[in-house]
Amino acid sequence: MTRMAMLIDTSKCTGCRGCQVACKQWWDLPETQTQQTGSYENPTDLSPQTWTRITFHEYESGGRFQWLFLKQGCLHCAEAACVDVCPTSALKHSDLGAVTLESDLCNGCGYCAQFCPFGIPRLETLNLFTGEAKATKCNFCQDRVPEGLKPACVKTCPPGALDWGERDAILEKARSRVEALKARGYAEVSLYGETEMGGLGRLYVLTAPPSAYGLPENPQYPASVPVWQEGVQPIGYGAVALTAVGLGLSWLIGRRMAAQDSSAKKEE
Amino acid sequence: MNTIVRFKAPERLAHWLHFVAFTVLLGTGMFIYLPALRAFATGNAGEAARLAHRIAALVFMLSPIIYLVFSPREFFESLREMFKWGPDDFAWLRGAAAYYTYGRKAQLPPQGKYNAGQKLNALTQFIAFGVFVVTGLLMWFGKGAVPVGVFRWVVILHDLAVIATTSLFVLHLYLVGIHPLTRESITAMVEGSVSEAYAKEHHTLWLEQVRDQKKGAGE
């Protein structure tokens, strides 16, 4: 099946928070208690109750002042560290390429939150002692999309800054948009997500460097994941298996030798 | 037959608590380590496993404290022993495989209360204990308390400690439960003593020490 993607054109985003609210409405997520601390940005972080939000940034470069708005949320990496470390496969890639999260399978270990290079998943701890917890994040509206609907945020976006479709087509649109913005005089336009992490499901057209938006310039798949998943853990199987096998062999040889000894003794 | 007292009651309690705790920790831990056991990590089974792992962790942390509090002399003696390594210990290690497989005793120098293998096991357990407690507590309570980069290596260290202790655990179970040369020594942990013959065979130097002490005490 073709991989789907979301395009976020920050040149069109007006920071209205329609997406932030639409997501909460669709997923029945409650509001959190917030304070006015000198910014339009609220809530101040993703959380189990906030799976997408807008971050606000003031940026000046080349004599041009910009007020940047970034829709933050899971980037649905093709090479997803969270999927690779999830011990219960609660996190996995759907047929359409989204990193979906089946809450029933989540055992609250929190590895996804610790290994995501973008720091997206948020663990909701229900009981610190028993470790009962659930991971939460944007799941590209995993119940809407398979039914042929757009994610709730895309549907609501008033200025049309959000687009949704087959990833190849979305990349095409994104590339032409980047060219159009360059022609319009934006000096630092870029497309974020084409190849990062194997290619992101959430693509951004940016009009300033990624760091101006709080995005990592060069996100890397954590080196610790292959060390752990493909190194240490298989070594574990190997070590214990070898031990067992080694001991089994030792026992068999020993028994044989003892039997030979006693039969030799009998002969004597 | 004469028997020699090897482990006092608190030591034995601590050992068995440690054994039960370790088994539960290992078993429940395997639910998220082994993909084949994934189903047990979720749903009601998962909740029970998660709780069991944490309760067992508390017991795991408690057992050496019981050892320390109720048999402090033996605790520190064991601690000293596991760190005392000499040429005899390395020679024993070199010859251990041949001894346990073929029964060839020739290359084995006489051992004290703990032979080199036991010292190695104890030392590994000691270090692994530290790793387990620190990494385990961080994984339990410390998400967000340490930087993400640190946490990623915490889980790896936890796994490395699992691999080391589990391999030794398998070896320990084999020697204690199956191997004809050593399985009788389980009495050490059940009744607290071993036969003189066993002590003479496996811990010659220790037997001499004990006899000397008895002589000194006028028995």
Add this chain to the structure above:
Amino acid sequence: MTNHWVDLKNSDAIFIIGANPAENHPASMLWVNRAMDDRGAKLIVVDPRFTRTAAKADIYAPLRSGTDIAFLGGLINYTLENNLHHADYVANYTNAAFLINADYKGPADLDGLFSGFNAEKKTYDRATWGYQTKTEKVTDPATGAETEKTTTLSDPTLKDPQTVFQILKRHYARYDLDTVSRITGTPVDKLKEVYAAFAATGQPGKSGTILYAMGQTQHTVGSENVRIMAMLQLLLGNIGVPGGGVNALRGESNVQGSTDLAVLYHLLPGYLAAPSAAAHPDFKAYLENKTPKTSYWSNYPKFFVSLLKAWWGEAATADNDFAFDYLPKSAGDHSWIPLFEAMYAGTIKGLFVMGQNPYVCGPNARLERKGFENLDWMVVMELFDTETSSFWQAPGVKPADVKTEVFLLPAADAVEKAGSIVTSGRLIQWRNKVAATQGESKEDIWIIDRMMKAIKAAYEGSHDAKDRPILDLNWDYGDPPDAGKVAREINGYYAATVTDDKGNLVAKKDDILSTFAKLTADGNTAAGCWIYTGYYAPADDGTGVSMPAAKRRGQKDPGGMGSYPYWGFAWPANRRIIYNRASADPDGNPWAEDKKLIWWDASADSGTKDAEGKPILGKWVGYDVPDFAPTKAPSAAGGKDPFIMRADGKGGLFGSLNEGPLPEHYEPLESPIANLLSKTQINPVVKVFNADAGKDIGDSVGTPDKYPIVCTTYRLTEHWQSGAMSRYLGWLSEAQPGMFVEISQELAAEKGIQNGGTVLVSSARGQIKATAMVTARWKPYTIDGKTVHQIGMPWHFSWRGIATGDSANDLTPHVGDGNTKIPEYKAFLVDLQKA
């Protein structure tokens, strides 16, 4: 709007001043983006601060609040100096060529005033603002009868110094770049950038649109602000053209509907005038005063009589002047501020508040709230228990001390009732009821219907003449009342069976009207709002299905200009762009291929036949309903007069508002500087109230020595008006949880204020606490060589709900525009300090 929302996509330059559509009309950005993406349109934003709209602009220019006339006057000057105006359009479609009275004098001569000012009454005698005319006797060649014909003198070359064009040029020559920069604080290079970009739309075939909102209207010179935008657009040839226009972004979802239906003290539905006791003693005097001899308004009596027939039905006849005497007559200025001054003075006993929260949204709010305490009773129709309905138990108020009896009637939400809503683009769309009301809530129509029925019942049997207006009031909308019945009355219907002079049936009594062209002044027609006629009449939705026009959702868009004529109904007569005769040149051809809207087709069948039975050819065709006599050729008399509602059919570059025929810059009531253009500091015709001036609560006016900082108020995307609804909603309150004031980094440094710290903002009328939002999006201005700081704040907050905070309107002044009286919320003086 003269144009409409979808039409924005046809624009080559979108100029936004005094508006913030990205935040307050978010969906409109879709069309702005189409213009930018598909046509390469430039987005220009002029605003005291860098808003979320400015964040999308190609060009952003700051300006000090209250200096829009200076800014736009400079743009007019730039346009004329560089000959960027649309010469053909100006010469043919505006009054540029007309000669003005020789005694006319303007601000250059009278230090800020125009000729005819009465300082005592604060009004103008407009005699010297009129055209030069000549009256001659004319003999009708056919009948030999002699009549008098008055014509306006004009100079088509536009060179005569008394032409409107030359007077306009001289007037705005005083608005040179340096002067404008000194007044507005906008750097000269920014002025040039904006001016060049927008004046480029003066080229024939190019069009630019101006979007504005409260940032233009909520000033003592608000009406002149809008006037100058209209003049600019006339000069650039942008009125009546796709992608052009003077476009108000209405601030409420149905404020357009409410002004259309005259929920205003000085109007009757359809923008007819409310009669005044002094000026209109009787029916005849009223109609004479209000009916011009030319322009479409010459049909005024038809609209007015039809309205009276709608309201008093059978009781309104030719014999009783159609019940003219039943209409209440205004006895003065009943606008908002005087209303609350009267409440404060204790002369008003009762108040109905419907879906409004004056506690939070009224200017000089502390004074206005005191007015509530003087009422005997207050009835509030609301969705929530707001600050207004709870004024008697507000923080700091002892309920035992308040004698007002307050009734709270729970009302229904927008989706819990059926009815129509009108967009800024005059588009009327019917909406169905899609949710049941909660608890005891009732729809507005039910509440008002019950009230009126109860009032009628209370007066039943009375023989007192003054009770007749109530008893004779036409009131039959069903039980429960049906919005469709009300709609039908507003739309209009035949009040009697009508036959033509040959005895043929024209229409039966109660037949619905499809156009206001059929309205008559003889009492045979009834219409509750003449501009709406047709909106509820059956119409095709483009697929052959018929339904009331406002209910249509037809998707066809012939011509692709975004007219969507089968979707809803745009008043008047489903015209999407008004004055659209001007979208074609004097000969009737579109100015450009991609701006084709309507054009003259000389070979089309007009639908009528001549004396010999041959079809008369020639009519206006295209993608919109012509805002013009459909068969009047460009070459006919009046064929080049697109502005059919004006007496001379021409666009008014030179006009006539209370403070003058031409917009002139005056400073806001509270200003940091003396007016640099003239000695007339403020709009000379505005009323300055002074109840308890100087007291803690009162009409005090602030001066720059104590209050050196300019302040403005505005809205956020996340909250709605006074916050009565949005501050009760969790997701919205989460996004904007509290009151803040936006401050420049420079001002913050001066005052030792940190971002997120608490500050006190005070004006001559009150003091509030807020969180400081220190930002690079605001920069100090250089006004006449001196640094002047400005700050701004949202006005949504008060003490009820989830998101609470102090109210900005505790600070705003009690002064209004010279014509509309709308309060000057947008520019006043404050002081600022760390809390």
